[in-house]
Amino acid sequence: MASPGKIRNRKPFSTPRSDSYDQDDEDHVHAVYQRPTARSAFEQALDTPKASVAVVGVLTALAFALRFYKINHPDQVVFDEVHFGKFASYYILRQYYFDVHPPFAKLLFGLAGWFVGFDGHFTFDNIGDSYTENHVPYVGMRALPAILGSLTIPIIYAIMKETGHSTIIAAFSACIVLFDNAHVAQSRLILLDATLIFFMSLTIYSYIRFRKLRYWEFSVEWWSWLIATGFFMACAWGSKVNGILTVLTIGVAVLIDLWDILDIKKGHTLEHFWKHFLARALGLIVVPFIIYLSFFYVHFAVLTHSGPGDSFMSPAFQETLIGNELLMHSQELHYYDVITLKHRDTKVFLHSHPDRYPLQYDDGRISSQGQQVTGYGYEDANNHWQIIPTKALPEAGRGRVVQHEDTIQLLHMNTQTLLLTHDVASPLMPTNQEFTTWPKDDHSRHNDTLFYLDLIDGNAGDAWKSKSGHFRLIHVPTKVSMWTHTKQLPEWAFKQQEINGNKNAVEKSATWYVDEIVSTDGNNIDLAEINTPNEPKKLGFFRKFGELQLLMLQHNAGLTASHPYASSPINWPFLISGISFWTENDTQKQIYLIGNAVGWAICVIFIAIYVGIIGADVVARRRDIEAIPEHIRNRLWNSAGFFLLIWAVHYLPFFLMSRQLFIHHYLPSHLASALLAGSVLNFILSDTINFPISVAGRRTHMRPSEFADLGAKGPVVVGVFAVIMFAVFVFMAPLTFGTPGLDGDAVNSKRLLSSWTLHFAAKNT
């Protein structure tokens, strides 16, 4: 049925094709063969390898120059260097810390710091702390992101070249990032984003190389680029949590690819499909995961000492760290020990004093007028409680150790009364039960003084330990758990914290621990057990890894506190607001993270144009109008479409996140939009493109090639853009480099959008 002369003209399906791979979507019979030598002189000159090397050389040199320019300024802690510099010093000191980001980039900083002789004793406490006064070799540490940030430029260039764009277009995309103030500012400070972006661009590059080898499936090069993709992907993911979006991008691309392979028109067997599937599973799931795990392995191997991150972790984890307080002081508790109990979240002691609850509260409710039980933040003899058994005890031995799910009473030492709760509303919360005490000798309320001990993650028979044994105290008759919250009681209770019974017996925040053993029963305590500092315990790597991952996720989602420079994602592409990184009042210097206004505007406009072109193409073909030549459309959908996918996957998920978000989260997407902008510019300037770009296999039908030819207008247009972007970059450079200082009017003139909250602006009159 093939009708000659029609556009979609192809061999009938029935043709035996076992001997050849079709070049599938690049099959265009009508494509005109063009001689490479027929192109314009500019194109030919620029297309030679020498010219290409020269261009990329100049771009890279410029990138290094811009990112290393005055890298020693300011010699003070800037923005999140507070965190990431500090983490580097923890690696050097080998002290355990906790952070929401995976460790790879921070390990690199630790390594860089160690390399330049940083001893780790500077703590990066506040923005504005001086490096020079504290003898911190900060330039060496800042050099790492600056190098990675600079190397991103040739990678962008290479990505564009590999996807069939001409040299000048590749240079255009590279320039957008090269002259971008936000990328520069982010790359010359001790921050994670440069590492993330570097590895993300490497991932994209590797994946494109891998895709181009699809007719050489299972060859050595094919495998190499597949594994490389997986490796770099893991590095991106290991640098920052956001790197997971890179993984997601590749995941989506691979699914689309596999769906194509599955298509029966390709003539592949199912076995062949599974081979492809397994290869990708190996290269893009197994390998990255192993790499990712290995970062954590190194992380745990380096951080063997107790540090500021201890308290985030479970007791079992903490006991693996040298010098940990739990490890040093955690002891089993015995009946008749006198102890202090502390609330895990609010760090108050369980406290009681002879004062009583007032008969009637302000809102008219009535209390039991019992003795007050409160939460108190300071050491006090009224915090002492004795553990009273409710069962017969042996004279000595293990039987006297308090165990998980034992029923106990707590005796307040100073007033000799037992802790009690009952169905009376607490002073502040009508829904919760009041806690009070009851004389020890009055047995009329015996049942109400019974509590059972519910150790968190405890198993039957586990001993209750001080420090490490987190527990809930559940009231036996009413099943409420002892709980406290940050609200203060009024004057009658000296503004101490309210303790009440929470009806949710498994309430997470009702967790307490024994802070200290004040005195023991005496006779049957093995003194040796108390005094020897314990050896660090061992915990399997996977258990540690699992616990840390879970905590990272929880804390990442929990970062919801408002921040003056946080912004919502919709603002980012339009550069509505930036972040003030650093200011110095005397000289009126400031670093303000903001992108190159022209570069970002180009990106947004070109994304819009791309969406418009694609939309128009879909609509036109719906009406059977073929407006775009096949090979151009192919590249628009596949290459530029891939860039759009990267942009979308690195951007849209932020809309669903409720954590605090900053404009630097958009930088990976900005890079993708720079790639897309190159493709769109190519489409606007010319209807030629290098084609085909995939490496032909042994059995691939050779097709006539086409060559991109932008003529003279390419270099001119890109040159003009580059000059404008450079000019804007220089104009905004004082905000990026933090020098020189600006007077009020200069600040005003650089405030291109009224929403930028720059410091030292002159008063508007």
Add this chain to the structure above:
Amino acid sequence: MRPSQVQIDFGSLPETPLRSPSSEFEEISYPTPPLHTIIPATARTDDSLPLHYMQSAEDTSTRRRVAKGPGSSGGFMSGSGYDTDALLQYNDHDHKDGHSKLRPPIGGRVSSGRLHKPYPTPPTSISDFIHQNLEHLPPAIYTLLSCWTRFHKIGLADIVVWDEAHFGKFGSHYLKREFYFDVHPPLGKMLVALAGLLSGYDGNFEFKSGEKYPAAVPYVAMRVMMATFGVALVPLGWYTAVELGLSPWACHLVALMILCDVAWLCISRFILLDSMLLFFTFTTVFFLTKFHNQQYHSFSFDWWLWLGLTGISIGCVTSVKWVGLFVTAVVGIYTIEDLWDKFGDLRMSTRNQLRHWSARILCLIILPILVYMASFKLHFLILNHTGPGDAQMSSLFQAHLVGNDFWKNPLEVAYGSKITLKNMGWGGGLLHSHVQTYPSGSNQQQVTCYHYKDDNNHWLVLPRWNEPAYNPNNELRFVKDGDVVRLQHPPTTRNLHSHPIPAPIAKSNYEVSCYGNSTVGDVQDHWVIEIVDDIRQGKKDNVNRIRSLTTRIRLRHDILGCYLSAANKVLPQWGFKQIEVSCVKESDPDDIHTYWNVESHWNDRLPPGDVKHYKSPFLRDFWHLNVAMMTSNNALIPDPDKDDILASHPTDWPWLRLGLRMCGWGDHQPKYYLLGTPLVWWGGALSLMVFVMLLGTYLVRWQRRYVDMDATGWAHFLYVGKVAFYGWFLHYAPFFIMGRVTYLHHYLPTLYFSVLMFGHVIDHCVFSARWKEKTKRVVFGVATFAIVANFWWFRGMAWGIEGPVNEYWGLQWRKSWNIYNA
């Protein structure tokens, strides 16, 4: 949403070799003539069964056929009747966009909904008539059963149950014609009021929660009228299933599930909006399916009828609760796909294209908006007396209401006047202050915008500090444009104040607080009055004194130059969810959030104003009220400080993790527990998962050219699946994004789509598949029994549990349900 591309591929001519013999799977040569292209002659004459149902018999021999795709764009409208010239037309490029063109129909048309039936000849005898209408017997029986379940013991609880406290009260407001404010649109509440009117209720009951109904309140009659909407759900569900082209077995199951769900039953039996919301949701889907079945009779009377009814139904459902926008979205997606298909139909004339477009715009956009606006028009017409909701509206609107005395205000504001200031932004409130202080910033006394009348809204206009203090015996001085004044808050004697401290929410603005007292203060208390214009007197140049109600003014801070503004930002709990007031630095002369007008005005030294009538245009009031509703709705966010035991998270719903106690749980009162029939809910949720898996499997097999269904079957499978899945998804996913607090009853409209999906999946897998008749009967029997038995087990949830609840055994199917008293 759509398969990636269209493969209308009808195999090759019989004599053409199909594929190379090397292909690795079983092939069966293509039978001639092609099976699916034309409806078999038998089916044309005897077509009481849906088409896909007919074809199963033929398909038994050829489970796997080669080189024949499911053959449809997967669009709602896709049929397959276009045939032979499509032979060997491969759509041969792998574009990512579902590039497809419908070929013009040649042979018989195949609907993806219910099969079109020729109209029967008029009946000539009684038996003819009965025979022709036999199909309406089952729904009639179900409707009677539905009446019984809905009305049975409906008056058992003679107390105000659950949200009857709200909606009963709103109904009373209509009867007393007092203006009130609520976050829901008015249609549902007007129907409640209508029910009250018809049953002779006089509107004088307060509907306090848990209170016993006095003899004068005909609550049973009102409940019965509400429950009537619930009764109608069952036949609507039945006919929708029929129109969707489900087999009779599946129709029975769908109707039974709607009949037997205790949550739908329970929510329909009280004076609530949900029964009406559900009713209009059901009608929307029903009209849509009716309309779909007219797809090959464009612009016929029936076509217009069902399209128009769909539009009206959308308008009604949205006028009951805004949740109705979700079902509107379903109709929207259907229409977009439909028009996209038409757009690709190259044989259709441009004129017809335009007619299709304008018909949709007219019926699905303009008509619903008109219905929605009409409900508000009626709302304003009925509520012409002052009431508790006045302060939500503009001062001018309020001046209209009977019982309002704004018109008695002295006309022009002078020093020493006591005034209230109303923000002119949409939904703006009255400038307010109270003794509570800001927890951050300056820690001074809060200034907010408040929507209810209260002494804390009063402000005294006083001269600035460096002028002689106001003396009531001096000559009267009127306030003019450009005057610098001090506004004192009489209850606390503090002065309206601003300073360069960031406001609590809008951080870029300055905080506004109340500071000092009647003798202590500073120049930060000074505000410059700038007149914008006057509604009656016109432009600023003609206005020299401030008139109450009509003059629009802005208040500029004398020192900072910022403008007093209230921009609908809601303060957290410490500010009692009132609106933040701040001072904006940028002077935008068109920002109505910085416009204020004097609302109430008291000054003993001035004569009361004249009786004047101010016109307040309807569209302005309509828009104003809607913005106010939106603002209040957004303020209904979960309070982290308060553990609301009634609220639930959307993830709790499909698997029925939680129920809801609707009233007190004492031993001597009937107790109602909002809980679905577990089998219905679980079955629905499960069927959604099964559908997604089925679809995935079919798509993968389609990519490998296995043919599981003919084109009609595939189109039907997708069409029904999409209606149900989009409906469910669009009614469910938005709740995750919404910040507001959510409750179990928000899932009730969503449940309908999961029930339809259950019917569809079980129809697809059992009743329309190649099972033995006996197997089908057994499956149907078991399913029916299980649903009915399950309903009977939990009937007390909706009919009222009498006596101590702990005496009922076996209700605690999930640990998380709080049916029993612990």
